[in-house]
Amino acid sequence: MFVWGALVLLLGATVAVAHLHLLAKYSVLAALFIASIKAGLVVTFFMHLVHEEARLKLMLLLAVSIFTLIIAVTFIDIWYR
Amino acid sequence: MIATGTAHSIDYRGKKLGMWLFLFTELLFFAALFLLYAVFRYQYPQDFHNAAGHENIVLGTVNTLLLLTSSLTLALSITTIKEAKNRLSAFWQGATIIQGCIFLVDKYFEWAAKISLGLYPGSPILLERNHGEILYYGLYYVMTGIHGLHVFLGIAVIAYMVKLTLRGNITDQDFIKLENTGLYWHFVDIIWIYLFPLFYLIT
Numbered sequence: 105m106f107v108w109g110a111l112v113l114l115l116g117a118t119v120a121v122a123h124l125h126l127l128a129k130y131s132v133l134a135a136l137f138i139a140s141i142k143a144g145l146v147v148t149f150f151m152h153l154v155h156e157e158a159r160l161k162l163m164l165l166l167a168v169s170i171f172t173l174i175i176a177v178t179f180i181d182i183w184y185r
Numbered sequence: 186m187i188a189t190g191t192a193h194s195i196d197y198r199g200k201k202l203g204m205w206l207f208l209f210t211e212l213l214f215f216a217a218l219f220l221l222y223a224v225f226r227y228q229y230p231q232d233f234h235n236a237a238g239h240e241n242i243v244l245g246t247v248n249t250l251l252l253l254t255s256s257l258t259l260a261l262s263i264t265t266i267k268e269a270k271n272r273l274s275a276f277w278q279g280a281t282i283i284q285g286c287i288f289l290v291d292k293y294f295e296w297a298a299k300i301s302l303g304l305y306p307g308s309p310i311l312l313e314r315n316h317g318e319i320l321y322y323g324l325y326y327v328m329t330g331i332h333g334l335h336v337f338l339g340i341a342v343i344a345y346m347v348k349l350t351l352r353g354n355i356t357d358q359d360f361i362k363l364e365n366t367g368l369y370w371h372f373v374d375i376i377w378i379y380l381f382p383l384f385y386l387i388t
Contacts, residue, residue, distance in 0.1 A: 109257040116249050132226075135382035142253075143375045150260045150371045160205060167209040171216045175223055182224055 115142050194359040204365040208372050211335075215376055218328050222383060225320045232317020236325075237387035241295060245385040248291050252336075252374045255284035259343070259367050266350065269357035275350045278343050278363075281370065285340040292333050296326075325384055332380060335373045342366050 115138070147153050153161060194200065226233045262277035299322070303310035306326055311319055346366050349355045355363050 109254070112253050112257070113250065116246070116253050131387075135386060136379070139379050139382055142378050146253075146256060146371050146375050146378070150256050150374075151368055156201075160202065163205065163209070167212055171212060171219075174216060175220050178220060178224065179227070182227060 112142065112145055115145070194361050197361055200361045200365065201368075204368050208368060211372060215328075215331075218324070218331070219379070219383075222324050222328070225317070225324065226383075226387075229315070229317025229320060232315045233321050234387050235315075236318045236321040237384060240385045241298075242385050244291050244295060245381055248288050249377065249381045251284045251288045251291075252377050255281045255288075256371050256374045258284065259370050262350075263360065263363055263367055266355060266360045266363055267357055271350050271353065271355070274355075274363070275347045278347045278350065282340050282343050282347070285336055285343070289333060289336060289340075292329065296329075328380060329384070332373070332376055335376070339366075339370050339373050343370065 147164070153164070258277045258280040262274045262281065265277060266274040299305065304322055305311065306323055311322055343366055346355065346363050349362065
């Protein structure tokens with residue numbers, strides 16, 4: 105637990121620093137990517153997803169996929185306006 | 186079907202699953218707001234960048250660290266309750282509550298600063314700004330506001346858990362209430378993990 109506490113804290117600090125350097129258009133993707141890693145760590149270890157049964161992991165995957173799909177499909181519209 | 190070897194409460198798996206299902210609905214609830222954010226930021230990138238430039242990154246980073254650490258302390262409270270250390274568990278829950286409260290206090294300062302500048306939804310000063318900036322502030326208030334409400338409710342629930350833990354209603358054999366509270370709190374933390382870069386770190 106302490107290991108992961110340290111890791112997550114480290115990640116938090118690193119993100120703040122990383123974004124102080126001006127990135128290009130890909131800053132959004134980079135921000136989301138790092139945020140996703142942090143979220144992944146929280147879900148896996150703090151929320152004990154490692155210890156959960158496969159069915160629950162699948163449900164979570166489904167929920168997140170629907171989330172991503174909603175945004176992706178909306179953008180298919182937005183991009184071509 | 187019932188988890189073997191663990192003497193938890195009746196229908197432990199059902200209760201856990203119920204919490205996860207609720208969190209999925211919460212995820213979709215916030216997803217709608219993130220969708221709005223995504224579309225409007227795509228349409229007004231410069232305005233979003235300008236508006237976000239006024240955010241206090243230090244305060245935002247502190248808040249992120251607060252929630253991350255509070256997730257750790259709540260996880261520790263569950264580890265300790267499994268060892269039947271109720272008082273220690275309640276201590277960790279208390280630590281979580283304190284960090285949550287500091288988070289809300291920080292948010293109060295941030296909101297107060299903006300409102301004192303006349304930048305609140307519908308204000309004449311805000312309405313004179315660019316359209317993209319108006320959208321940014323609208324989203325800012327709604328998303329951090331609803332997230333803050335979730336933090337507040339989480340604090341209230343954890344406070345109730347402290348009471349149950351000290352009274353002995355939550356034990357090393359039956360701590361699903363605390364576990365589900367933990368799931369909720371971690372979820373709120375994750376939402377903030379995404380809110381932080383999207384509102385504070387727009388380069």
